[in-house]
Amino acid sequence: MENSHKLTLYVAYYLARFDKIALKNLGYKNWQSCFSDISQKLNVKKHSVRNWRDEFDPLFGHRAGWYQRPMSPSRTNVALALENLEEHEIRLIIEDILSGKIENTPKSLNRLLSIANDNSDIERNSPFILRGPTGKKAEQFFLEYHKKYNLPFSGELIDSRDLGCGYDFEIKSKSSQHYIEVKGLSNKIGGLLFTNKEWETAKQKRSSYTVCLVSNISGAPEISFINDPCSKLNPRKNIIQTVQVQWSVSNKALKEIDDRLQ
Known part of the structure; x- marks a missing residue:
């Protein structure tokens, strides 16, 4: 390209x-x-x-x-x-x-x-679903599902989506704590993408960590649960680069400022 x-x-x-x-x-x-x-x-x-x-x-x-x-x-x-x-x-x-x-x-x-390179470790034909409207719809579907059925675990549902802790929701009861990561698929089939934080948290929490998979978001949504995904899934690690916007000041510019202040 x-x-x-x-x-x-x-x-x-x-x-x-x-x-x-x-x-x-x-x-x-x-x-x-x-x-x-x-x-x-x-x-x-x-x-x-x-x-x-x-x-x-x-x-x-x-x-x-x-x-x-x-x-x-x-x-x-x-x-x-x-x-x-x-x-x-x-x-x-x-x-x-x-x-x-x-x-x-x-x-x-x-x-x-x-x-922006097609020579990537990401499988070319793997329809990964990134965060966006699909993920938000999946999360909303799970919220309504848990409110109605109290599944996959009963207890108080705590929203952790903005905490960056490796899961979307926590379910607390008197006897246990469970951690829920919601993934959405536009259609009935598709691949999953975990951040390193999510996968490391899943390995740490094990049976207390559950993936809620909401598929067919664009049609009639279907929900399923994968408890302890580390024991059932074998994902491939992809190393990606991210973009950040930073502003740098050179040593020369700092020295000029320092000289003017003296």
């Missing part, structure tokens, strides 16, 4: 994830002018920009997107690398790509290019 195509994937992800907010913040009045301008700036075909945006769409639900087609490793890697960044952080990267400034920072450029 050409470097310009790899960089366009980041732009396409931003457009898919933030939709009309992305259009507004990049200064475009409509999708037609957006695709045309990006096509000229990055030297890619206009329909490619649109198609690549559509490939990311199933993660975010703004359009139907290419829901029937598994994401390739390059798309999956870009989505994973950017998923924890806020809109303004990703926009900084996109603006540097579209303005050509990214060419002036070789380290950042090489990092982005290496991530």
